[in-house]
Amino acid sequence: MIRRLCIIGVGLIGGSLARALREQEACGEIVGCGRREAPLKLAVETGVVDRYTLDPAAAARGADMVVLAVPLGAMESLMGAIRPALDGDAVLTDVGSAKRAVLKAAETVFGGAPENFVPGHPVAGTEHSGVEASFAGLFEGRRVILTPTARTGSAATARVRRMWEAAGAEVVEMDADHHDTVLAGTSHLPHVLAFNLVDSLARGRDAAEVFAYAAGGFRDFTRIASSDPVMWRDICIANADAVLAALDRFGADLERVRKAIERHDGDALLEVFERARAARERWLR
């Protein structure tokens, strides 16, 4: 049971966590914090949080659980802002999609990752952003990856784990480096590809007509290109090494497919397409 939960960044993820914990009666007071007042007002009006402040230090003061649910680029300065206000036994966690960068930010701000900081990443989301898109069921049946270090206290990790389990998630732990490599492939790279495809087509000469004949396949393929651009800019930079490695592997394989199309090599194409379909069907099962 969390006595006072502080959520900094009451958007899709922060708002959904608040809703889920409230629904499960897993926390007492919920204090919201953000840079803009309008969405926080909405969050209070819709019962997502109990009260709000625009001051991160004031928000964190007296909380026993502080969740940073802001874009990765804002983590370090935010940690610096709340550091003086954090209670000694407060647990700090985040929801960033890249974990090495958050750990590095914590080490910079706190001089080594503090015992009570538990890096986390709920592998859940939709292409919509903001508290108005949040819902209590977002984490149900989804995975949350925690990447505690050797310095992270097991009690702090256990408290963050219980929080996410209360929200309906399955919690797993792994090394931050490993997390970043794994997520680069199935999450970060597809976002880069989808953003790039839509932009590339939109800037083409015949864009209007190209989009006019786009069908359901295109809609699904590009759904993630409607995601929050700031969040994804930050992820690409925070996890640049792993994203670049994933891009390069993808690019080298794509070049082989390109050459197969060029020489009308149906067998080579069929091999790739059949392997892909089989792999995806295995994954779905």
Next chain:
Amino acid sequence: MIRRLCIIGVGLIGGSLARALREQEACGEIVGCGRREAPLKLAVETGVVDRYTLDPAAAARGADMVVLAVPLGAMESLMGAIRPALDGDAVLTDVGSAKRAVLKAAETVFGGAPENFVPGHPVAGTEHSGVEASFAGLFEGRRVILTPTARTGSAATARVRRMWEAAGAEVVEMDADHHDTVLAGTSHLPHVLAFNLVDSLARGRDAAEVFAYAAGGFRDFTRIASSDPVMWRDICIANADAVLAALDRFGADLERVRKAIERHDGDALLEVFERARAARERWLR
């Protein structure tokens, strides 16, 4: 009203067309044809077609509308097989996703595209294949693109148009070259990217774990990688020029994004991501 409809290739598209026309009482007898007996038996048992034969010429004989719903690579030999059996006033059409190649096949087989051949492409589908995936509503509200040439008879075009309108589609006409360029961008290229991404990840060292943490974004992004590999092999080869051009434009833009990630250029990334999101939102409206 079609007296006797012959559908060669009773899969997702051919089967759905048969179901839709039957539901609308827009045709009399429906004769199915294919290479394998089991799915055709199933098509008769489930009322999709009235009878079937494995002989394309026998299937086409006596039909006033013949629909070729097979992969692009099979079009030319199929046209050759049915040519002697086609009634003089029978209308021939196809559902191939690339139109130049089908026109070329018709020109080869018939010595110039015949007056009664109307190339067509229903921009509809799912990632599932086979008659068991077919359903009457597949074309409802979807576009069907016809690409008649100067030699195509207007009466033949009108009959194919009425058939697709009876199936619930909106019919538009355009030049085959233009069709192939437009569809390369929003349909053929995304399929190549999706197939390649899944295969690339599946062949990686940490494939099992990478897939284990894939979420909803990945599922939607790769849905089209579950599409029929043979059909997509044929599309890539039949529309190779336009697909390669689309791939190259995409690749050049992706290289710019790659460089932006490399130099941690948040502004450049944000520009692309914001433009992409805005373009997609405009398209959805």
